[in-house]
Each structure stands twice: as structure tokens, then as C-alpha cells.
Amino acid sequence: MTRRELDAAGITEPALRAAYTECRRLNARHGRTYFLATRLLPPERRPAVHALYGFARWADDIVDDVERPAPVRERDRLLCELEDDLAHALRTGGGEGPVVRAVVDTAERYAIEHELFADFLASMRADLTVTDYPTYADLQAYMHGSAAVIGLQMVPVLGTVVDRTEAAPHAADLGVAFQLTNFLRDVGEDLDRGRVYLPADLLAAHGVDRALLEWSRRTGREDRRIRAALVAAEAMTREVYRAAEPGIDLLDPVVRPCIRAAFTLYGGILDAVAAQDYAVLHRRAVVSRRRRAKTAAAGAVGVWRERRRAGGAPATAPSGGVPVRRGEAR
Numbered sequence: 001m002t003r004r005e006l007d008a009a010g011i012t013e014p015a016l017r018a019a020y021t022e023c024r025r026l027n028a029r030h031g032r033t034y035f036l037a038t039r040l041l042p043p044e045r046r047p048a049v050h051a052l053y054g055f056a057r058w059a060d061d062i063v064d065d066v067e068r069p070a071p072v073r074e075r076d077r078l079l080c081e082l083e084d085d086l087a088h089a090l091r092t093g094g095g096e097g098p099v100v101r102a103v104v105d106t107a108e109r110y111a112i113e114h115e116l117f118a119d120f121l122a123s124m125r126a127d128l129t130v131t132d133y134p135t136y137a138d139l140q141a142y143m144h145g146s147a148a149v150i151g152l153q154m155v156p157v158l159g160t161v162v163d164r165t166e167a168a169p170h171a172a173d174l175g176v177a178f179q180l181t182n183f184l185r186d187v188g189e190d191l192d193r194g195r196v197y198l199p200a201d202l203l204a205a206h207g208v209d210r211a212l213l214e215w216s217r218r219t220g221r222e223d224r225r226i227r228a229a230l231v232a233a234e235a236m237t238r239e240v241y242r243a244a245e246p247g248i249d250l251l252d253p254v255v256r257p258c259i260r261a262a263f264t265l266y267g268g269i270l271d272a273v274a275a276q277d278y279a280v281l282h283r284r285a286v287v288s289r290r291r292r293a294k295t296a297a298a299g300a301v302g303v304w305r306e307r308r309r310a311g312g313a314p315a316t317a318p319s320g321g322v323p324v325r326r327g328e329a330r
Contacts, residue, residue, distance in 0.1 A: 170247020
């Protein structure tokens, strides 16, 4: 976390500043796409975003630490400890670990509903035992906690030009769209962890099951049925993007370039999947550096335009959030 961002957000206590800095490190290490987009936010709002995503990454690392795999019982114990620490911190304002301290401070500053964190951790716990989803409805129930709530947590931080409840459904859809994109990109890697996130009924409609996916992953051979199922999954994901997109214009104008950049970059992952002919079981689809740079540059221009439109005035507290001291938006 840069000193300028922390100063702009009014975060002055040394231990809390260190906690937010740790969250930024986690977000930078795990979330290249969204971390890049976050740099387009006004400095005073970046620490809160890093806290929310840092907490999500911390919990995800407990569930899926591929570098230091642990038995399910141990991961469940660590997740329970995190859940207990968070619940206690939300009640008292304390917290044992730095990531928890930062996210609790963010929740207090922006009046984020505590239930959203409980729903998120419930979905993380599901990953310890659930290995597939029979229908899209089943997957949606999981994604409410693992993705939609992230979008809902972000709404008060970003701020809106309408009542928060009007923007919330679109924010939830955007979180789901991002996660569906990850599911499509990571089919092979998730299969290595024993999970299939794409709904079984969608796969079955094209003659695909887990055994066929595992065969393709193991042999490196492609199959037209798998390709057809992945094309259908891409189409399903793009529908969710279309439902989410109108929500961008409901946000505070100064944050729209950031969310538009994230929207474009994640959509670019779908383009990359299609460009490599849906070979996600064999190689990871990535957005080119050139496209990432172009998107970031367009976002920077958008930020500049919004600042000029606002006359270069300092940003005000986001609607729906708890006012804190604001720095000048970049």
C-alpha cells in the first residue's frame, strides 16, 4: 500500500496501515487483472478494495494452497479459526490477523453488511467437500457466496448515483460473471483439484461428463463434445456480463473507468479462450500484455476526463458509505 493511498483514506494508525499493506500485497500477487484495474480508482478508495479482495484471497489460500496442500480436516480448522476471528472482530472491532483487521475496518467505514462475509465463508467451506454441481441453479447458490457477495461488498466503497439497492443486482451479476470466466479458463486446473464447476447438466447436454474431461486432461487430446460444452459455457457467461453491464453507469463517475477496465479485461479472457479454440483443458488462456496495456491506458483517459468534468475537485464520500477523509482523485 502506498503512503499516499493510506493518507488519502485517513488510515493513520501504524498497525492498521501495515494490515492494509498486507492486503494490497495479497491482491497484487493473486489478482493481476483486478489489481491493474484497481489502480484506476481514486487513491482513497483503493485500500478498502484491497482489504476486501485480500480477505477473499486469504480464505481462498486456506482452501486451495497448491504449494502447501493440507488435509481437509486441517483446512477446515484454519477456516473455522478465520471465521471465528472475523465474527469476533466484527463485534468488537479487533481481530487477530492483519487481513481481518483491515477488512473489519473497511466494513465499519463503509457500513458493509456482516452477513455478506458469512455467506462468503460458507461457500469457501463448500469447496472443502463439494466437487461438482448438478445444475446451474446449484452453482448459482455457491456463487452467491463466492462471487456475488464480493460485488455487493464493493458497492458502498465505489459509491453510486442511485440508491444502492438499484445498483446491487448488477454488482452481484458482475461478480458472478468474473467467476464464471475463471471457471471456464481454469477447467483443467480445477479438475486437477478434483472439482468441476461447470454444471453437470450443461456438460451432459453435449455428451460430456467428468470422465471425458479427465481423459482429455490426461491425454492432451481434444474432443468436439467438450468444445461444444465450453462454447455453451462461454455463451452463458456472456449473458451474465450483459446483465451486469448497465450497472457500471449507476456507479460514481470517478470509479467507472476502473470497473469498465475490469469488465473489459475479464471479457478479454473469454476472447482468449475462444481464440485458442477452447483448449482450456490443456493450456491457460491469458490476455495479452498489449491488450492489458491498451485497456489500462483507456481507463486512465477515462479517469482524466472524469476529473476534468468534476473540475478537479476532491472526491466526496461514496453514496451509501460511511464518510471518511478523502484525498484528491487521480
